Amino acid sequence: MARGLLIVNPYASAVDERRLAAVQAALPAGTETALTERQGHARDLARDLSGDVDAIYVLSGDGTYNEVVNGLDRDVPVGFLPGGGTSVLPRALGLPRQPVAAAARMRSPRRR
Helix, strand or coil: CCCEEEEECCCCCCCCHHHHHHHHHHCCCCEEEEECCCCCHHHHHHHHHHHHCCEEEEEECHHHHHHHHHHCCCCCCEEEEECCCCCHHHHHCCCCCCHHHHHHHCCCCCCC
């Protein structure tokens, strides 16, 4: 079974417990969740864990997306789930604006 990692900034403006639970349910089975605890933590998680997973999903805003991409040490697919006030990157990629709908799309992703 593929193993995924969901990195979540719990302080992002559109992230709450209900939405997080719905996103977790919509993602592929076997996806584990890590909550960021400080600035730079998403980068550290991506760097330390990207070699152990088949995909990384990020529920947050643009700052955390940036941290994750800059922390990757290998070519691993990354799914961006809108959780910030604007979440420009997922919009630019044509992903759904609702995080649960974006998470459901990750079950049959399209590489870009």
